[in-house]
Amino acid sequence: MQNPDTQAPAKKKRTRLSPQDREHLILTGAIEFVADHGFAFSTRELARHLNVSQSLLYRYFATKEEIIEKIYERVYVGRWNPEWDEILTDRKLSVQERLECYLLDYSKVVLQKDWVRIFLLTAFEDPIISQRYISMLRRRIFEPLLDEQLASMGRKALANPKDRELALELIWGFHSSIFYLGVRQWVYKTPTRVNIETLVRSRTRSFLVGFEAFLNELDQPTNGENPPC
Template sequence: MYRLGKDEGLGVRTPKVFLNPKESAVKPSAKARSRTATREPQRLDPTQREAIIAREAVAFFAEHGFEGQTRELAKRLRITQPLLYRYFPTKEALIERVYQEVFVGGWKASWGKLITDRAAPLRSRLAQFYREYAEVILTYEWIRLFMFAGLRDLGLNARYLKMLRERVFEKVIEEIRAEYGRPSISELPITVLEIEMIWGLHAAIFYLGVRQFIYSMPLETDLNSIIDAKVATFLNGVRCVLPARVKA
């Protein structure tokens, strides 16, 4: 896990600053308060303030990586660092909130049903899933945070990829086996090659975001067309690594 260094400045007293720029640290006179009572906005309640900190942390870490200091984040928010730590006691706690907001919060419960609904052709199911999934992950924040988390070895990537395997990879392999008349994964465990083939498809979708938000190379054609082509190519080739058919 990332540990705070001495340069984080936790012991330094700084003037109190508010998230709302219209709020002042200097108390106005009674006369001034009377004139402005009906015009000044109320201070943010704790829930609102916490949400604002979390939202800005997502943008901040996506820009600077997880080595970015909380002192600088507090400056961007125009609050004191001690106030930030009142809501998130450690940097690890703040990073965990970012993980929950970006990687867990964006997950749709409907995706599992979409993948396994055999009323629709497998190709259309996978194409629709990856279209919807791409809308969530192919963003500046998602791609860059995932890359930075991997470089810092924070453990976030391993947690997310475990969730991905359980919620997507295993379901896709089960559906592929059913499509081509192969044994269920309950009868025959998933093979290493099957997992590798799913990784290949998934990584191809993820790489579209890397090209855009790491290499600054915009896509040259419609995203959905690219996804449909990758899914079709995957399904046309994956059968060669599937277990043999069960003999009658």
């Protein structure tokens, strides 16, 4: 008879995950993998990294394209705060207050490792994620911000398409400066030493001063002269 003190420890019961939990774990692992390696992978490589069989992976994601779509939905669409749209059009606040409020919350999302690296790495292989997201930014952030800034100045929408496109480019450049903070941290490994909130507020104020001046200059006649270089 075996001594009770020398009995082998009982085996732990293996927890059986629900299909929903299993899918969540696989997708979370896929996001981490893609953030480090990009989309130039095979489903076999992904399955090996996740320590699951390829057949199990296919049970939840039939194709690599489906994995990419789910990653986009989780990381980009899923983290989009619908209140951002409302904040930017809330005329009870100044444009500066609205923009600061939006960007401070937006920076908490965009400065995450998976957000930054997936956005950049996939752009080199297939820019579908970056193109879709930028299109959403233009429609839901850049264009409303331009219209709200014009309204705050008592101005109507820009009639000249070239002027409007230039104005949107200026907004895009300013907005991208927030994303660049994430690039510095997660790509260049040189994060800013300045408090993010202080930096966002300072950049917002500086941008709006120059942006308002730009919009006012659109009404000024140039007399056909080019400014000095």
